[in-house]
Amino acid sequence: MEFKSINPYNGEEVGSYTALSEDELNEKLNRSQIAFKSWKNVSITERCQLIKKAGQVLRDNVEEYAKMITLEMGKPISESRGEVNKCALVCDYYADNAKSFLADEIIETDASLSFVKHDPIGTVLAIMPWNFPFWQVFRYAAPTLIAGNTGLLKHAPNVFGSAKLIEEVFTKAGVPKDVFQNLIVHHDQTENIISHDAVRAVTLTGSERAGSAVAEIAGKHIKKTLLELGGNNAFIVWEDADIDSAVKTAITARMLNCGQSCIAAKRFILLEAIYDEFVTKFTKAVRDLTSGDPLDETTKVGPLARKDLADELNKQVKKSIKLGAELLLGGNQKDCYHEPTILGNVTPGMPAFDEETFGPVAAMIKAKDIEHAFALSEQSKYGLGVTVCTKNIEKAIEYADKVSDGAYFINELVKSDPRLPFGGTKKSGYGRELSKDGILEFVNRKTVYVKK
Structure with a gap:
């Protein structure tokens, strides 16, 4: 099977990648198991140095x-640079903090000595999306490898070029062969991979x-899972908020x-008194955003990653309008x-309220008061994050x-930070990435x- 990576801006082929045969896949899985036996015995000091590199x-x-x-998924080039640099930051963070995170935890009991130690578990498979093709991988890989585990990456097919480069990052850094491997496979191989010893x-x-399907397979084989899934974040603006500042934050949070x-602000829940302003x-502010070639330094809004994604978003917009939403700006689609x-x-009841809109669509919602605003926020099957804009911090x-x-972010967009735990509730998944939680x-x- 051949996978093609297509530039969503101009439809040109970026790269072509051949799927692993069943024998090649099994060989990689076996090598990962063998690599773990030696990698887990490499000192934490050396592992930290390699991830720092x-x-x-x-x-x-x-x-x-x-x-x-x-080229692969259409992100404006300035944002792509920011993504790569954030990956370097997460490598530094775990290289600097892993020793303390993984240190023995002394607990006083009736024993002469009792403590918790932190051992690696083996190979961890990462099934990753295309929207942040480097960041999503590195926020898993840095803590996972430093902890002494080996890693396998099953990336989204439209960003296999990025996946190949990520594997090369670890090779160039001097990480031993087979400690981190990229798998060019179709999703129908998922159970074969998860079931491997x-x-x-x-x-x-x-x-x-995807999360539900993978969790079902992993549960069948008694393998632990961490799921970071969709989101429909609320961005709540109170009457006392600095509206200019809130709008500036909101533009970044949505666009x-x-x-x-997944953590973009999608539902803007505004108290009635400040709704119009x-x-x-x-x-x-949205009108002033420059759309165009994402390789152009001035572009702020590029294409969506694939045409089917743009098609689905447009369906959600049209259905919401049919159900009574007011089209204030945009609404048109051409290809991606x-x-x-x-x-x-x-x-x-409208898709723009109930569903995750994965693209540049902002839903404006009126709330009668603060209590109503939070009630609307909670009226979602997702649970990733909420922003509140106000001058009354204590309240x-x-x-x-x-x-x-x-x-829960106050006067700031919801975002991931290597120093803070990240994860959701409800249909947004379970488990935590980043911070000490992520490595544990x-x-x-x-x-x-120990009893003497």
Whole structure:
């Protein structure tokens, strides 16, 4: 089977990749198991040094890697550079902190000595999406490899060029052969991979449907899973908010990566008193965004990654309008490009409210008061994150327990940070990436008890 990576901006072929045969795949799985036996015995100091070097390789080749991201999935080139540099940052973070995160945890009991030690578990399979083709991988790979595990990457087929470069990053950094391997395979090989003795856990970032399918397979084989799935984040603006500042934050929260982000703000829940002002200023700001070739330094909005994604988004827009939403801006689509679109007076029952809109569509929703705003926010099957804009910080903090999501940001867009745990609730998945939590997801927390 041949996989082709197609530039969504101009339809040109970026690369062609041949799928592994069944024998080739099994060979890679076996080699990963063998590599684990030696990699786990490499000192934590040396593992940290190698991941630190990987961060430097990313910085040294940022232009090459950024261009591949942009060519394969259409992200504006300035954002692609930012993504590569963020990957270097996560490498540095774990290289600097892994020793303390993995240190023995002394616990006082009746024993002469009792503690928890942190051992690697084996090979961890990563099934990754196309929207942040480097970042999604490195936020898993850096802590997983430093912990002493080996890694297998099953990336999205439209970004296999990025996947190949990621494998090369670790090779250039001096990470031993087979510790991190890229698998060019179709998704129908997923169960064969998960069932292999080498694979001890699976991490998936992707759709709700993909997460459910992988969790079912992993559960059948008693393998641990971490799922980071869809989102329909609320961006709540109170009456006392600095509207200009809120709009500036909102533009980035919605339009970054052309809106193709699980943690993007999608539902803008605005108190009635400031609804018109916010919508007017937000609409003007969106009009000022430059669309075009994502390789152009001035482009802020490029195409969606594939035409089927743009088609689906347009269906959601049209259906929402049919159900009573007001088209305030945009609404048109051509091939992979979907105009930045704003829908007014969105209510529950419309796709723009109920579903994840994976693209540059902003839903404007009126709330009667703060309590109503949070009730609307909670009216979602997803639970990744919520933003609240207000000058009353103390009051906003008091409302944190009204939010069931995995993140609550005040006067800032929801974003991932290597220093903070990241993950969702409800249909957005389970488990945590990043911070200390992220490295402990794939270790054996072993209890050691000594009686003298």
